[in-house]
Amino acid sequence: MQQKQAVLFEVAETRLLWLNCVDFSVAIICAIEIAMMASAANSPVNFDFFRLLRVAKLLRVLRMFSVAVGHAPLQLLVKCLEASRGMLFWSFCLLTLLQLLAGVVVSMLASSYLLDDEGDAVMKEEVFRYYGTFTRTFLTMFEIMFANWGPACRVLVDNISEWFSVFFLLYRCVFGFAxxxxxxxxxxxxTMKTATSDEELAFKQKEKDIAVYNRKVRKLFQTIDASGDGAINLEEFEKLVKSPKLKFWMSQLELEYHDLLSLFEFLDNGDGQITLAEFIEGAGRLRGGAKALDIWRMETKIEVLFEEVFKMLPGAGTAAKDDSSSLDSGPGRS
Structure with a gap:
């Protein structure tokens, strides 16, 4: 519980600065709006644009996103969008540069057709509608990449040259696909990096996984407990060996076992029955393979046991003294 509070406090502290900046900006915009509306009657300036700044009040909704409880997907979405700001900027710069280069090439190829005095005026007007100016060409290139590129391609293929089809096919395959x-x-x-590195979301996801696992273990316990008395005895526990479905269920919960009696003794506290609390606690300890902490504990206990057994052996103390004296003397000492 203390760890959860510490993580939440740290995350809230890091967000406090920019959220306060959002509130300050909204307050300044509202103050400017009130001042302008007060002087709007005697001013020739059109304040419709400044009234649109009231939309900035919606930024306060970000506070709701930051403190929303039980809305982990919403928080993850907001955090991923926030973390992708730099990536979005450079992606926009790259795509814009590619569109500019392609637009310049297409505009130069279409300019000769537009400047030619001969030709159908209606067709020229259609080509001009897509590629007549730099801004039109730039917008058309974005339309070709992200929207319906057929009409913009057909207007050049049908009116100027069929070789434009090769250009647009390469453009769509290289830029539009790759x-x-x-x-x-x-x-x-x-997005995946943000989701895995966020401490608050990782903590909530861990709690959710534990709750789901405990719910599955509780359901398994209720299935084994045929008598319904809230405890499992050895006779009921033997169902795991006879029922392939329960054995598969145990493997899905990462509770692998080879000796039924040893597993029952491990889960039991000595009274011959396994309660729900004992079953959940034991399942959590047996879940998965051996961890580094478990191995370290076992090595420590084995070392202590080895020392105790060594002390009980006859002549162990004399041998230990001889070993220590030989180590102190060393090969080069006299």
Whole structure:
């Protein structure tokens, strides 16, 4: 409980600064809005734009996201978006540069057709609608990459040259498929990194996993407890050996065993019955393979036991003294 409070306090402290900045900005915008509305009657300035700043009040909703309890997916989404700001900026810069280069090439190829005095005026107007100016071409290139690229391609293929189809096919395969998939993969990697490195979300996910595991163990206990008295005896416990379904259930809960009697003795506290609390506690300790801490404890106990047994052997003390004296003298001492 103390660890959870410490983690939550640390996360709240790191968010306090920028959330206070959001509240301060909203307060300043509201003050400017009130001042401008008070002087709007005698001022020729149109304040419609400044009224739109009231939308900034919605930023206060971010506070609800930061303190929302029981909404881990929502918090994860907000944190991933916040962590992807730099990635979003550089992705936008890269895609914009690629669109600019491609737009310049297409615009230069289409300019000769637009400047030619011959040709159908209606067709030229259609080409001009897509590639007549730099901004039109730039918007068309974004449309080709992210939206319906057929009409923008057809207007050049049908009116200028069929070789434009080769250009657009390469453009769609290289930029529309390869580059966008790489960008999407980077965003997914950033999201997974944020989800795994966030302490608060990791702590909540750990609590959720423990609760789900305990619920499954409790259901297994109720299935084994045929009498319904809230305790499992050895006779009921033998169902695990005879029932393949229960054995598979135990393996799904990472409770592998080879000796039924040893497992029962481990879970039992000595009264010949296993209660629900004992079953859940024992399942948590037996879950999975041996951990480094378990191995270290076993090594420590074996060393202590070895020393006690060694002291009980006859002549162990004399041998120990001889060994220590030989070590003190050393090979080069006289």
């Amino acid at each position: 580059v966008l998939n790489v960008v999407n993969s980077v965003f997914v990697q950033q």
